[in-house]
Amino acid sequence: MKVLVGVKRVIDYNVRPRVKADGSGVDLANVKMSMNPFDEIAVEEAVRLKEKGVASEIVVVSVGPAKAVDTLRTALAMGADRGILVQTDEPVEPLAVAKLFHAIAQEEAPGLVILGKQAIDDDSNQTGQMLAALWGRGQGTFASAVAIEGDAVTVTREVDGGLETLKLSLPAVVTTDLRLNEPRFASLPNIMKARSKPVATKAPADFGVDITPRLKTLSVAEPAPRKAGVKVESVDALVEKLKELGVA
Amino acid sequence: MKVLVWAEHDNAALKDATLSAVTAGGQLGEVTLLVAGAACAAVADAGAKVAGVSAVLLADDAVYGAGLAENVAPLVAGIMGEFDAFVAPATTTGKNIAPRVAALLDVMQISDILTVEGPKSFTRPIYAGNAIATVESSDAKLVITARATGFAKAAREGGSASVSPVSGSGDAGLSSFVSAQVAVSERPELTSAKVVVSGGRALKDAQTFADTLYPLADRLNAAVGASRAAVDAGFVPNDYQVGQTGKIVAPEVYIAVGISGAIQHLAGMKDSKTIIAINKDPDAPIMQVADLALTADLFTAVPELVSKLA
Numbered sequence: 001m002k003v004l005v006g007v008k009r010v011i012d013y014n015v016r017p018r019v020k021a022d023g024s025g026v027d028l029a030n031v032k033m034s035m036n037p038f039d040e041i042a043v044e045e046a047v048r049l050k051e052k053g054v055a056s057e058i059v060v061v062s063v064g065p066a067k068a069v070d071t072l073r074t075a076l077a078m079g080a081d082r083g084i085l086v087q088t089d090e091p092v093e094p095l096a097v098a099k100l101f102h103a104i105a106q107e108e109a110p111g112l113v114i115l116g117k118q119a120i121d122d123d124s125n126q127t128g129q130m131l132a133a134l135w136g137r138g139q140g141t142f143a144s145a146v147a148i149e150g151d152a153v154t155v156t157r158e159v160d161g162g163l164e165t166l167k168l169s170l171p172a173v174v175t176t177d178l179r180l181n182e183p184r185f186a187s188l189p190n191i192m193k194a195r196s197k198p199v200a201t202k203a204p205a206d207f208g209v210d211i212t213p214r215l216k217t218l219s220v221a222e223p224a225p226r227k228a229g230v231k232v233e234s235v236d237a238l239v240e241k242l243k244e245l246g247v248a
Numbered sequence: 249m250k251v252l253v254w255a256e257h258d259n260a261a262l263k264d265a266t267l268s269a270v271t272a273g274g275q276l277g278e279v280t281l282l283v284a285g286a287a288c289a290a291v292a293d294a295g296a297k298v299a300g301v302s303a304v305l306l307a308d309d310a311v312y313g314a315g316l317a318e319n320v321a322p323l324v325a326g327i328m329g330e331f332d333a334f335v336a337p338a339t340t341t342g343k344n345i346a347p348r349v350a351a352l353l354d355v356m357q358i359s360d361i362l363t364v365e366g367p368k369s370f371t372r373p374i375y376a377g378n379a380i381a382t383v384e385s386s387d388a389k390l391v392i393t394a395r396a397t398g399f400a401k402a403a404r405e406g407g408s409a410s411v412s413p414v415s416g417s418g419d420a421g422l423s424s425f426v427s428a429q430v431a432v433s434e435r436p437e438l439t440s441a442k443v444v445v446s447g448g449r450a451l452k453d454a455q456t457f458a459d460t461l462y463p464l465a466d467r468l469n470a471a472v473g474a475s476r477a478a479v480d481a482g483f484v485p486n487d488y489q490v491g492q493t494g495k496i497v498a499p500e501v502y503i504a505v506g507i508s509g510a511i512q513h514l515a516g517m518k519d520s521k522t523i524i525a526i527n528k529d530p531d532a533p534i535m536q537v538a539d540l541a542l543t544a545d546l547f548t549a550v551p552e553l554v555s556k557l558a
């Protein structure tokens with residue numbers, strides 16, 4: 001079974017984002033960029049499926065600027081087999097990404113698509129669900145466990161009330177949550193090997209997908225700052241405060 | 249504008265998250281509530297009484313009982329022919345279903361809105377809430393998830409809507425429900441509690457977490473939350489996680505114990521009215537955002553606090 005995995009190049013999760021002075025967006029110049037952490041979990045899951053003999057080939061796809069090839073190389077170093085870069089410098093919304101993945105899924109005919117549940121830049125949490133809708137397949141979102149059994153996949157999902165387990169017929173779309181696995185670090189030999197793995201570069205137009213944004217960003221602002229707090233010197237002082245607040 | 253609002257429920261009771269979505273939808277236009285489930289007529293009756301709801305549609309069918317997105321999304325998309333906007337609460341249910349509806353309608357969803365700025369424009373947090381974007385949709389219809397902390401709850405009484413049945417295409421044949429592991433707790437629900445006590449990695453293990461924090465939560469009638477580190481380490485289940493990728497809370501009082509205050513955690517609680525932090529490191533980021541910061545070892549401070557609150 002072929003597994004298709006999506007990887008997005010985003011601001012590194014350790015970097016504190018800064019809003020540009022002109023309010024047009026977040027300043028990404030000279031900022032460390034990395035693979036979206038949920039996508040690392042997606043790649044790891046695919047590699048584990050391959051190690052178990054369930055997956056035969058792992059194809060990683062990134063939609064983004066030329067630099068996104070670095071993100072694909074990271075995935076290849078973790079164990080993916082080949083990459084597809086859908087190159088564009090334009091902002092691409094989840095709906096357009098889902099359409100591109102749908103086109104690729106039709107070409108590649110994977111048994112399973114694994115995406116991160118959200119990207120830590122726009123925090124949309126949409127692409128996997130949209131792909132599943134367009135492709136007419138089942139979706140196992142926010143997964144903390146994935147098990148392939150014959151022509152179905154059992155997905156345990158992290159939901160507000162606890163955990164929920166669903167069974168989906170394959171092919172299906174899974175989106176990862178934090179507890180699915182702990183992604184490996186690529187070893188140096190694997191990073192070297194990844195350099196010679198194939199990466200195909202395409203354009204959105206190659207798939208006939210119109211990526212014109214549907215949403216217009218009117219402005220981007222810093223959230224309202226909290227007013228400075230005070231130090232409390234003792235537990236007694238804290239008890240007083242809790243009483244003042246009417247909760248104790 | 250005609251607005252269809254998704255009712256969140258467990259086939260027996262209407263969840264609070266629905267009430268915030270009704271308020272968000274009401275700022276756009278006339279609200280019709282969709283109750284999709286199995287043997288859920290009681291939920292529709294409760295929905296009909298919510299202030300601001302002008303009609304209720306009830307899709308009562310076994311195929312909707314587990315809220316499977318594959319079955320529910322086509323139902324919603326079908327009904328959307330007569331509506332201009334679909335609003336779901338930004339819960340795990342809403343986040344699962346709404347994008348599937350949006351794609352079926354060829355609409356770009358607007359996730360997690362905080363405010364309604366105009367008929368097509370909204371604010372929403374991006375980059376873990378470190379920036380707030382104002383966006384305007386150019387789509388013919390709107391598909392939205394609304395963050396509960398951004399909208400007051402509509403009153404559960406005051407409405408008198410009529411309930412009419414609606415049906416969809418049934419089972420898509422793609423998915424089935426296997427099981428649920430639902431945590432039952434006597435404590436208030438995390439996203440609607442007045443007081444939240446949260447613990448982090450410093451709580452060591454599940455036993456220490458429970459022994460240290462539950463007595464404090466009991467004294468304050470508080471819900472219990474946690475950082476990702478505490479959930480990953482198995483101190484508490486996943487549904488306790490507060491943050492960018494967990495639950496968003498905004499209680500009257502949030503008490504962070506042994507939590508450093510990573511941006512991903514702050515994203516889930518920084519709209520709390522009063523933030524209290526107990527940490528042995530005075531320079532921890534949480535101590536900078538806290539209204540009240542106590543620099544102390546939690547293993548002495550928390551038991552002392554519990555005894556003095558008795």
Ligand SMILES: Cc1cc2nc3c(=O)[nH]c(=O)nc-3n(C[C@H](O)[C@H](O)[C@H](O)COP(=O)(O)OP(=O)(O)OC[C@H]3O[C@@H](n4cnc5c(N)ncnc54)[C@H](O)[C@@H]3O)c2cc1C
Pocket residue numbers: 013037038120447448449450474475476477478489490491492493494495505506507508509510511512513516526527528529532544545546547
């Ligand atoms: C993609 C992604 C998503 C994430 N989503 C979330 C999320 O939704 N929610 C979330 O919380 N995190 C999230 N994180 C993780 C986040 O980056 C931090 O790693 C995490 O919040 C740290 O948890 P912590 O504060 O409990 O642990 P630590 O950062 O280790 O902090 C422990 C704190 O305890 C204090 N301490 C230790 N001993 C004592 C003592 N005896 N008395 C008092 N204080 C003590 C220390 O001074 C320290 O400040 C995410 C990370 C990624 C990459």
